[in-house]
Amino acid sequence: MKITSARLIICSPDRNFVTLKIETDEGIYGLGDATLNGRELAVASYLSEHVCPCLIGRDPSQIEDIWQYLYRGAYWRRGPVTMTAIAAVDVALWDIKGKALNTPVYNLLGGKSRDGVMVYAHANGRDIDETVDSVRKEMELGYIAVRAQSGIPGMSGTYGVPKGTKAYEPAERGLPSESLWSSERYLRAAPKLFERLRVELGEDVHLLHDVHHRLTPIEAARLGKALEPANLFWMEDPVPAELQEGFKLIREHTTTPIATGEVFNSFWDAHDLIRNQWIDYLRMTIVHGGGLTALKKAADFAAIYHVRTGCHGATDLSPVTMAAALHFGLSIHNFGVQEHMRHSALTDAVFPHEYTFSAGYMYPGDKPGLGVDIDETLAAKYPYERAYLPLARKLDGTLTDW
Template identity: 55%
Template sequence: MKISEIKVLVTCPGRNFVTVKIVTDAGVYGLGDATINGREQAVIACLNEHVVPCLIDRDPQDIEDIWQYLYRGVYWRRGPIGMAAIAAIDMALWDIKGKIAGLPVYQLLGGRSRKSVTLYAHANGETIDETLENAAALMDQGFKAIRLQSAIPGLPVTYGVLGEQKDYFELQGNRPLPPEEEWSTKKYYKLVVELFKKAREKFGPDVHLLHDVHSRLTPIEAARLSKLLEPYDLMFLEDACIAENQDSFKLVRNHTVTPLAIGETFNSIWDCKELIQNQWIDYIRAAATHAGGITGLRRIIDFAAIHDVKSAPHGAPDLSPICFAAHMHLDSWAPNFGIQEYSGAVNEQTAKIFKHAHEVNDGTAFVSDAPGLGVDFDEEAAAEYPYKRSYLPVSRLEDGTMWHW
C-alpha cells in the first residue's frame, strides 16, 4: 500500500479549519487536523510546498518512521507551523492504520483505561451572577467540572466573554485585523476571587471548578492569585503565567498548593520537560493538533505519567472535530488521564462537514468503535464555506503597553 494523494482542505463553517486527507492506492484514506488559529495559510503552505511532496509513494503504515522523517529530517525543528503539519499527517496515518486493522485508534494504542472520558465545560458571563447561572445550567446537563470566566468590571472586553458577539470574526468588524483588548491585573484580582467565593457558596464542595488566566499575569502575580484561590479548592488554575521560561512555574509552585495546568500552545516535549519532571504543574494541556499529532502527544502523556502529572488536552473551538476525536482516543487509553476540555457542541454547518458517532452525555464523552478515528469529512459541504481571514485579539495594558494574549 502506498500514499497516492494528499489533499489540504480549508473550510470556514463559522471559523477556519485546515484538514489533511491522505489517500492510498488501495482507496483507504485518513484525516488529520492542521488548524493554527490566525495562521492557517502558513501551515497550508508548509504542507503543500514542503511536506506533501516528500510523502507520495511512501507506505502509510510506517507512522513512526514518517513522524521521525518530518521531525528529524529538517534543520528547522519544532515551532507551531511545522508541528501542526506533522500532527495532521500523523493523525491521518493513525486513521488509516485503524481502518486497515478494523479497529478504533484507542485499541491500537493499547486499549481502554476507562469506560468514558470526563469533560469540563465552559460557563461564561457578563457578570458573576450570569456566570453562575450558566454554570448551574451545565450542572443540570450532568457536567461535574466547569470552567468559570466572568467579565472584569472596568474593562471593555474580557477573555472568554464575547458578549453579543458569537465569535472572534464579529469582534473584528468589517476589517479582518486583530481586535485590541485592555488588561488590568488589579481589576482582575478583585473579580476572580469574588467569582470563586460565590461559586463555592452556591454550589458547595463537590463540583470541580476551573479557571483560565490565559497567561495574563507575571510569575509573582500568578503566585499571589494561586494563593488567594486556595480556599476555593480549584481542580486547576490554567495558564497562570507564560512558561517560555519554565522556571517561572517553580516560583508559582513554591507559593501555593493550587493545582496548576498549562500547555495549549506547546509544540513538543521540550516545551514542558522541566515543568513535568520537576512537578511544577499538575496537568499538561497540549493538543494533538499543535504537539505533533497522536504520536507526539502520546510521548508527552507517557513522560507525564512517570512524574504524576495528568493529561488535560486543550479543547478550544478552533480545533476541529478530527482533533477532538484524536483526543477521545488518547483520553480513553491514557493511564494518567485527568480531564478533557469541552467547548460545547459544534454548530450545524460544522456538523454537516465533520461527521462522526462520538457521543457526549451527562458530562462525559463516549468514543466511537468505528475503525480509525471515527470521523468523516464532506468535501462538497466544506466547499460551501470558503476560508475567511481572521485573527485572535491582542492585549495591551491600560497605558497602551503590549501584553500577553
C-alpha cells in the same frame, strides 16, 4: 499499501479549518487536522509545498518512521507551523491504520484505560451573577466539570466572555482587535467569583479557571493562594511559559493545581515543568504538538512525575482533533480531563463524527479509525475567511499577553 495522494481541504463553516486527507491505493483514507488559529494558511502552504510531495509512495503503516522523517529530515525543527503539519500527517496515518485493521484508534494506543473521557465545558458572563447562571446551565446539561470566566468591574471586555449572545469564540473575522487589561482589577475580582460559585453551586462540581498567561509569577502565586478555599480543579496558564522557572515560584506559594501547555508545540517545551513537578496538568494539544505519536510519548514521560493530561480542546481545533483527543484520553493511564468547547451545528455537519457526550463524559465510539469524516461538498460552500485572535494592552497602552 501505498500513499497515492495527500491533499488539503480548507473551509470555514463558522470558523476556519485546514484538513489533510491522505489517500491510499487500497481505497482507505485518513484525516488529519492542520488548523493553527490565525495562521491557517501558513500550515497549508508548508504541507502542500514541502510535506505532501514527500508522502507519495510511502507505506502509511510506518507511522513512527514517517514522523521522524518529517521532524528530523526538515533540519529546522519544532515551531507551531512545522509541528501542526506533522500532527496532521500523523493523525491521518493513525486513522488509516485503524481502518485497515478494522479497529478504533484507541485499541492501537493500548486499549481502554477507562469507560469514558471526562470533559469540561466553558461558562462565562459579563459579571459574577451571569457566570454563576452560566455554570448552572452547563451543570444542567450534564457537565460535572466547568471552566468559569467572568467580566471584571470597570473593564469593558474580558478574556473568555463573549461580546454578544453567541457562544464565546476568540477568533474574529478581519484584522486583530485590541482590548484593555488590568491585572490589579482582575486579582481583586477572580477570588470573589469562585467564592460565590462554591456558595451557590456546592462542592461537587469541578471548577476550572483560565488566567491566559496574563500574570507575573508572584501575581499568579497570590491568585493561586486566594483561590485555595474554592478547591479548583486547576488554574490554567497563570504565566507565559517561556521562563519555566517562573512556575517554581508559583508552586512554592500555593497548592492550587496548575495546568499549562496549550501553546506548546513540543515535549521539550514542558520538559522542565514536568520533571521538576512544577505543573499538575499538561495542556498540549494533539494538533499543535506533533500528533498522537508525540503526545503519547509526552504523556508517558509525564506519568513518571505524577503529571496528568488536560488537552486543549477549543473550537479552533476541528472535530478531527477532538476525535483523536478522545481516543488518546480513553487509552492513556494518566489522563486528567479533556476540554470541550462545543462546535457549531454547521461545523458538526461538515465533519460528521461518531463521538458522543453523556453525563459529563465523552466517548469516541467504536468505528474503525478515528470515527470522523468530512463532507467535502458541504465544506466547499464555506471558503476560508481571514480571522485573527485579538491583542491586549494594559491601561497605560503597553502591549501585554493576550
